[in-house]
Amino acid sequence: MAPPTTRARWGPIRSLLFLAPVLIGAPWFAYRDHRALPEPTVDLVNPQTSLPQISEAQILAHAKYLSEDIGYRTVGTREHALGDAWMVARAEELKAQCDEIVKATPGRKLECEVWRQEGSGHHRFDIMAKRLYKTYVNLSNIVVRVSDGTKAGKEHAVLINSHLDSTLPSPGAADDALSVGVMLECIRVLINTPEWEPRHSIVFLFNNAEESLQDGSHLFSTQHPIADSVRAVINLEAAGTTGPELLFQATSEEMIQAYSQVPRPFGTIVASEIFSSGVMMSDTDFRQFELYLNVTGLDMAVVGNSYLYHMRKDLVENIEPGVAQHMGDNTLALLQYLASPESPLPSLTAGYSKPTTVYFQSFKHFFIYSFDTAKVLYAFVFGLSVSFSVITYSAPAPALKKSRGFISDHLRGLFAIGSAVVGAIAGANVVALVMAQVLKKPLSWFSVEVSCALLYGPAALTGALISQLFMPDIREKTVFTSLLLVQSALAWGIQAFGIGSAALFFISSLPLCLALLLNSVVSSGPDVSLLSYAIGQFIPLTTGAQLAFEVLNVFVPLTGRTGAEAPAEHIIATLVAVLSSYLFPLFVPFTRRYGRSFLTRSILIVSMVTAVAIAVFSARNPFDTMHQKRLFVIHMENITSQEQHLHVAAADSAPGFDALAHDIAERFGAPGVPPAPVVMTEWNADWDTIYPFSAFITPYKLELPLKEEYMDPLDFSFVVSAVNDHIDKEAGTRKLTLKVEHPSIIWTAVAFDAHVLSWDLDDNPPDEYARHHIKEASFYGHDTWTVDLLVKLVPEAPADGRIRIDFVGIHEKAMWPGKRAEKHLGGHAMQLFEELDGWLDDSTGGTVDATLLGCVGGVAWV
Structure with missing residues (x-):
């Protein structure tokens, strides 16, 4: 039977049944294509070709060692330093392997160089409409450059970046140990591929401080001696554990063309425009490379199942099979192309400019055309549509005509x-x-x-x-x-x-x-x-x-x-x-x-x-064991007032948090004292360790019981002082160096109100009396940082010119579960966290993932 062409033949049910294969099949087909991943490879060498190949098993082995054997690599912790040492050893091993290969094949143009960069610096980091400043001391990066060994071959480079550190509550298997493993595999495959010689160099940056607001990438971009050779960047990230790696930023036509060379492209200009619009409230190291190197590039990330993003369950066991293979194969193809004679790198010396290229992937095909082509093409289709609509238009029956015609009818439509x-x-x-x-x-x-x-x-x-x-x-x-x-x-x-x-x-x-x-x-x-x-x-x-x-x-x-x-x-x-x-x-x-x-x-x-x-x-519960509620818990020890409190906060509107906070207060707080709701403002210093993300949370403050161990004197040495202090009464200014000393305390933050005329953070402080936030991240064992200030003496400030400094930081040994292995060094905060974490797991059925931080803070007048 021929398909119906008029409403008289088939009714709505039969018509919908006729269309069902399209209505059901098309989305299902799209879903299957959307989730398609390659078969994971185990062997390091292809048994058919005897050539090296990307091995998912090897990538995940690297990721597992970083995320589980070493563990939570928060900047400033001992584990962070262990990750740094591990990466240096891997880089040196690859360099030795590269040197042996070159020695065994005389005449091959191949050279591998390794740097362990170390440096201090500061930068402004605006995010979530907040003005924030970062300072860091003796942070490190591990850099590997693969080139043909010539000066000309090193003139133009592509930089590929991933970060070694993980964030506060997460072991970071996908974010970003997975990408570290991908880069290590790419180096191995490239140098072991017979006769492969790069026309242009590849700089592999294993940066050591992305989660502390992109300090490692800032350090490389502003201080590394080979940074000025970089013409383009490939940034590898993860905000999830499943599905293909997504191209979500592409900033030049040349790099989009380069991406078209990969075996499994996955990305559209829609994702790029959504991300660049700022609605995502997220960022990557790509920002630092654009800002300080003025380069173009590609930003790629695994984004499926982002429920595990920055959570404890960001583990290798939860990374979907094929994810690492997809990212590895695509990254290798990109590097091979960009290092080849056909590479666009020499043409990218002008730096970053907004791309004018339409691109999208559909059913394993990657389409690219310019904005100019798009304008002509779309105008033609619009003109064709108008012409075709006019030609095929038939006027209504005479009784219905009245004054209606083509324009009137279609305006109604x-x-x-x-x-x-x-x-x-x-x-x-x-x-x-x-x-x-x-x-x-x-x-x-x-x-x-x-x-x-x-x-x-x-x-x-x-x-x-x-x-x-x-x-x-x-x-x-x-x-x-x-x-x-x-x-x-x-x-x-x-x-x-x-x-x-x-x-x-x-x-x-x-x-x-x-x-x-x-x-x-x-x-x-x-x-x-x-x-x-x-x-x-x-x-x-x-x-x-x-x-x-x-x-x-x-x-x-x-x-x-x-x-x-x-x-x-x-x-x-x-x-x-x-x-x-x-x-x-x-x-x-x-x-x-x-x-x-x-x-x-x-x-x-x-x-x-x-x-x-x-x-x-x-009737549904929003959370389960793999899609958990995120809870933030701070054990705050105020060394100024000698008070101790427990702060509990959620970052969602799901029902039940108020009851949970009261249950925590009843079980762990002072008897008979209910939790006090807290209104988050710029002046709530207790949460400055996670500022400005603290704007998203709904916190309660709990009184802790007066247990005997809680009465022990606090032995933290956390000192904020002013040195090189000078007041010029005639000019109405005060010049000082703010000095922060924080042994055993990491991720320190200070906040103060002042009219800053100048400082060494940037050249553009607010020209008014305002609230300022400065956050620090330093390498393990480095515990002092300073900021030079010139402030205006204003009526809003105390008459003697003193400045109130709210300061806070995290006790390096008091982060649960990251420091579980040495919980005895974390004091009574860790004792409380262990008990609280077990109680939360039992009482919520594992539907809550808590970030448990032992913090130290107070107030200093300088």
Whole structure:
């Protein structure tokens, strides 16, 4: 039987059954392609070719040693120093291997050099709309340069970077030991590949301080002697443990072209534009290379399952098989190309400039074209769409004509489409309001990225259907052509503003053109053939599904941890509504296919589905053992007041935290004293160790019981003082050096109010009396840092010119579970943490991951 072309042949159920293979198959096909990973390789040498190859097993062995044998490599800890020593040993081993290879093959142009860079510095680091300053002392980097040994071969280099350190609560297997393993494997494969000789050098930077706000990459960029040879950067990162490595920043056409050489490209300009917009509130070392080296490059990261990002379970056992292979194979191909005679590196001496290239990956194909090409192409498609719509337009029946014509009809069609999008957003947000404010069940979708589509998808559909009740009678075909016009117009218009993501609308408008062309052949009436629906829906479904999987992969875990004040429910509801509108563009003309009675019945059915979804999700727990609630706990010892408190905070709006805080206070706090809620401000110094991320948390302050061991005198030597102090009363200024001495305390932070005229941090302090935050990170065993200040004596400050300094830091031996192996050195903070951590695991069923920090702080007047 031939497929139906008119509404008289098949009703809505049979029509939907006919379209089911596309509606179900296309997203499933896209999902399979989206998650496709290569088969992991174990052997170091390919048994068929006898050539060296990237081995996932070897990459993961490196990652496991760093993350589990050495452990939590927080900057300033002993483990951080052990990681540094391990990396130096690996680099020297590879250099010795390289030297032996060259010795055994005379004439081969290959040279390996190793540096252990060590230095101190400071830099401004603005993030989350906060002005922050970083200072560091004697931090280190390990640098390996592979070249042909000639001066010309070292003139232009590609820098590839990963970081050795891990953040406070995480062993960092994926973030970023995985990338370290990938780089080590690339060096091994390159130097052991017979006859391989680099035309241009490759600089492998194993930086030692990314998690302390990119100090290692700043150190290399501003102080290493070979930094000025770098023409482009490849930065390897991880914010998850599953799925292919994503290209999420690309900053020149040449480097995008280079990326097209990889065996399994995965990335779109949409991801790059979302990340560069700042909505992600995240950053990588790439920032330092752009800022201080003025170079272009690629930023790539594993982002799937980012629930484990900066969590304890960032372990090798949780890295999906094939992830390391995917990253390793792609990285090796990039390095081989960029080191070859065909490399664009010599042409990149002008430095960084905003790219004007559209690129996207679809079903293992990588497409690239310039913005200029895009403008011409999209304008042509828009013109073709207008022409085709006019040619195929047929006027309404005489009785319906009145004053209506092509323009009037299509304005109605455009209004119907726009109303459906607005209705979808409104419907989803109404349900978000119900979940968050009425039922008090926010974040019910948190533990499964795509589950939010089951909650807010029906709600969006309900809102879109209801919007069509208020639309005038519009013919199905008119809405179909209106959709083609709006899609092609959006592609052309958005691209005119230099936004490459306009490609999404270009991609979806092409099948609509084809569908209308087919419809003019198979259907002579006013109806639209179901074959046209199938063709018109296939590309939006596949492209939209790939986009939706990636967006939800990133935004669901992230949005669920952006603080109790963030409108997480509405953000996710709006995302689902917008993605649904893109996924199902032909929904609106389909609602016009069967008349008003079909529309009202559909609204009733979908409303019932929405109600069921609300009921099901309201009964769900947002967290489980692999998708945990993030809890921040600080044991604060104030050496000024001799007080000790426990601070507990969450970074989400899920219900139950208030009760959990009270349970912790009852079990571990002073008897009969409830926890006190704390309002986070710039002046809440207790949380300055994680400033400015502390803006996301909802904290409580707990009184600790007066146990005998808590009455022991505090023996920390944490001194903040002013040296080289001089007041010039005539000029109304004070010049001093702020000196911070902190033996056994790391990640120190100071905050103070002053009108700073100049300092050695940067040349642009705020020209006003303001709050200043300075954070420190130094190598293990280095415990003194200074800042030179010239401040203005102002009425807001004390009459004697003194400055109040709020200071805080982390006891290096009091971080649980990172310091579990030497818990006896962490004092009563570690005793409390061990007991509290066990209690949390038992009482919550393992659904909470707590960052437990023993902090020392106080107030100094200098």
